[in-house]
Amino acid sequence: MKKRTQWSALSVATGLAAATLTGCGTENGGSGSGGSVVVGMSDDVQSTDPAAGYDPGSWLLFNNVFQSLLSFPVGSTEPEPEAAERCGFTDVETKVFECILRKDLKFSNGNELTSADVKHSFDRMMRINDDAGPAIMFPMLDEVETPDARTVVFRLNVPDATFPSKIASGAGSIVDRREYPADKLRTDGEAVGSGPYTLDSFAEDRAEFSRNDAYRGTAKLRNSKITLRLFRGDQKALKRALLGKEVDVAYRGLAAKDIAEIETDTSTASGIDVVAGSSAEVQHLVFNLKDPVVGKKGVRKAIAYLIDREALVQEVYDSTAEPLYSIIPAGITAHNTAFFDEYGSRPQRAKAKAALAEEGITDKVKLTLWSTPVRYGPSTDEEFKAIARQLNDSGLFDAEVRSIEIDRYDEAIAANKYGVYVKGWVPDYPDPDNFTQPFFGKGNVLGNNYENRTITGDLIPATAAESNRGATNDEYGELQQIVAREVPIVPLWQAKQYAVVQDGVYGLENCLDASTVFRFWEINKS
Numbered sequence: 001m002k003k004r005t006q007w008s009a010l011s012v013a014t015g016l017a018a019a020t021l022t023g024c025g026t027e028n029g030g031s032g033s034g035g036s037v038v039v040g041m042s043d044d045v046q047s048t049d050p051a052a053g054y055d056p057g058s059w060l061l062f063n064n065v066f067q068s069l070l071s072f073p074v075g076s077t078e079p080e081p082e083a084a085e086r087c088g089f090t091d092v093e094t095k096v097f098e099c100i101l102r103k104d105l106k107f108s109n110g111n112e113l114t115s116a117d118v119k120h121s122f123d124r125m126m127r128i129n130d131d132a133g134p135a136i137m138f139p140m141l142d143e144v145e146t147p148d149a150r151t152v153v154f155r156l157n158v159p160d161a162t163f164p165s166k167i168a169s170g171a172g173s174i175v176d177r178r179e180y181p182a183d184k185l186r187t188d189g190e191a192v193g194s195g196p197y198t199l200d201s202f203a204e205d206r207a208e209f210s211r212n213d214a215y216r217g218t219a220k221l222r223n224s225k226i227t228l229r230l231f232r233g234d235q236k237a238l239k240r241a242l243l244g245k246e247v248d249v250a251y252r253g254l255a256a257k258d259i260a261e262i263e264t265d266t267s268t269a270s271g272i273d274v275v276a277g278s279s280a281e282v283q284h285l286v287f288n289l290k291d292p293v294v295g296k297k298g299v300r301k302a303i304a305y306l307i308d309r310e311a312l313v314q315e316v317y318d319s320t321a322e323p324l325y326s327i328i329p330a331g332i333t334a335h336n337t338a339f340f341d342e343y344g345s346r347p348q349r350a351k352a353k354a355a356l357a358e359e360g361i362t363d364k365v366k367l368t369l370w371s372t373p374v375r376y377g378p379s380t381d382e383e384f385k386a387i388a389r390q391l392n393d394s395g396l397f398d399a400e401v402r403s404i405e406i407d408r409y410d411e412a413i414a415a416n417k418y419g420v421y422v423k424g425w426v427p428d429y430p431d432p433d434n435f436t437q438p439f440f441g442k443g444n445v446l447g448n449n450y451e452n453r454t455i456t457g458d459l460i461p462a463t464a465a466e467s468n469r470g471a472t473n474d475e476y477g478e479l480q481q482i483v484a485r486e487v488p489i490v491p492l493w494q495a496k497q498y499a500v501v502q503d504g505v506y507g508l509e510n511c512l513d514a515s516t517v518f519r520f521w522e523i524n525k526s
Helices: 056-065 115-128 163-167 235-243 256-264 297-306 309-315 338-343 349-358 379-393 406-414 453-465 469-486
Strands: 037-041 084-089 096-101 141-148 151-156 197-202 206-211 225-230 249-251 272-277 282-287 321-323 365-371 397-403 420-425 489-495 497-502
Touching: 037 235, 056 197, 056 206, 056 225, 096 115, 115 141, 115 151, 151 163, 235 249, 256 272, 256 497, 297 338, 297 349, 297 379, 297 397, 297 489, 309 321, 309 379, 309 489, 338 469, 365 379, 379 397, 453 469
Parallel strands: 037 225, 037 249, 365 397, 365 420
Antiparallel strands: 084 096, 096 151, 141 151, 197 206, 206 225, 249 497, 272 497, 282 420, 282 489, 321 489
16 A cells, blocks of 8 residues: 655654645546446445444445545555645644645535634534444544634644544545534435535435536546445345346445355356455454453453354355454554464364363353344344354353344443444544554443553553554554453454446446545446
8 A cells, every 4th residue: 555755645644743734736526527327335324414424334425425624545544635735733742733725615505615614514523422423533622723714723632643534534524514503413315515426316225426516626536427226235136236237336235145156157247347455344242341241251262262263254254354363454554463362263172161160160151142234234143143153062152143123232232231242343544543442442332341441541542642653563562462361352354345346337446445435436437
């Protein structure tokens, strides 16, 4: 992956914290002369309002309809100016971040975009603080100032060198202050942004996007219109639509076995190609430390000794995922293999039995694994049944799987009713901070009652303050080792990213990288 090494993007790219701000020139949006493209997806779009959406489907919409001050270029983990002309930290503590907007920015409705809209966007997100929104990403944000119409100053209450990456994500979407109330969500299914596309219509089963002629930014459009068909978790229907040539691109939603079949069976999938890309999406087995069973470290360690990730990704996911042996995935700074080092890659029954014996446990351990396929994919139930078989085959566990709807699932986790459950994570931004702070910081998203003071008090603050991200390897290495020893979670797999496309459709390789930004504008249909 390419990384910028000059100050022109951000101070985080060089480790500098104060310098003269320079930047990139304005670019137009390209001709957008390519044909209309139909994209199929089985994920839902939970919200069209950036203050509420915090799911892959919603962020796909945000990344194409709205602009952020910064964005991630193709194949890069370093954010660069987008709605901004230039940005950078102006202090050595990485607590003051300043951006100068491009000239002549407008929303798709013709309204001028100024610093007041940027401030409004962040202020309303934090004020609304929706349970399903991205405000949780910004506990460090103290105040947004607007010295003039083109200048935005973010003042942070603690140092955070990852702040540029956070505002480059869907959470940094800029909305029109005249269209979005300051204290409540927009619920009409419409969206007004300044991004490459306008949202022309949004319904339960499809969304229509067209070129935004008012757009000023770095994206060069290679098509004029996108139709997004929403299959709402129905993988079979998405496959039928692809084979029937009703969709040009299938993204996020085909079953692993279907992808494998399409790759090998040219008779039923003639004229269809599979495009693979890197991904930092991960899935974990999570333990509630207040649970009477898995609250015992020996039980958690025994499970870690018995899980066979290689068999799991081969049998359930047809090798469309890769075994994950730490909380920071491969391809992200500071990744290591802490769980491999601690527990190995193959089941070790003797060590699992010894871990249970240290807790005084000699009988089979009764266990329920809780799954919810709506959020984490239809294969999740099958995956958890495979894990239960691995545990039961050891003779040390009596495990079963229960699957439940997402609303009841979240409520039960919050009420400490589950001992073992699944959590998946599609990163907000490609930095190790996004795989550690949300999981192990204060108010973490796991809801498993785990806290380690070394992690929360020392390692997370130290890594957040370091603008040279490559200099955080030792701290993140220690953090990963602590998690492996204490086992509040067991990392299971890291996804590969796929799009399946019809002949004559190009550019998908530029939509599948660790930033998780699916760039409509890169797709071209001849």
